Amino acid sequence: MAIENAIHLEGRINAHRRLLVELVSVMAGIPEAREALVAMARDNETVVDHEEDPGSDPDPAFAAQQIADDELRAILKAAMARLETRV
Template sequence: MNTNLMTLEGRLNAHRKLLVSLVALLDTVPEARETIQRLKLEQETHGDHEEDPGIDPDEAYAVQRIAAQEIMDIIGAGIKRSASEDRRHSGEQLELGVDEA
C-alpha cells in the first residue's frame, strides 16, 4: 500500500473512532438521542425514496449508499458503546452499594 493510501486510511480510522465516541457521548443526552435516532432512520430509509438504480447502479449512487451505510454503522457503534458503558456503570454502582435515585 502506498504512503498516500496509508495516510488516508489512518485518518479515516481516526475520524471514525472520534465520531463513534462523540455519538456515544451524545447518546447520554435525551435531546441529542432523539436527533441521533432520527439521523439513523433517515439513512436507513434514504434509498426508499429514490429511483430504482437498476441492476448496475452508477458510481454516484454506490458512493451515496456507502456513505449512508457508514453513517448507520457509526451511529450504531456509538449507541452500543453508550449502552455498554451504562451497563458497566450500573454494575459498578451495585458493587459499591450505591442506590440509584
C-alpha cells in the same frame, strides 16, 4: 508511494471515525440528541430504484451515497453500543 499515501489516508480516516464514534456516544446520552441520532439512523437519504428519474441509468453517485449512508449507520450503531456499555 501510492500505497504509503493510501495507508496514511486509511489511518487518518480510522482515527476520525473513532473520535466521531466517541463524540456521538457522548451526545447520545442526552435524550433529545439521542432521538435525533436514532431518526438519522432510521432515515434513508439514498434514492431507491432511481425514484428521482425512473428512466435513467444507474449513476455511480448513487453507489457513493449508499456507501455514505451505510457508514453513517455503522458509526451511529457503534456509538449507541458504546453508550450502552456505559449505562
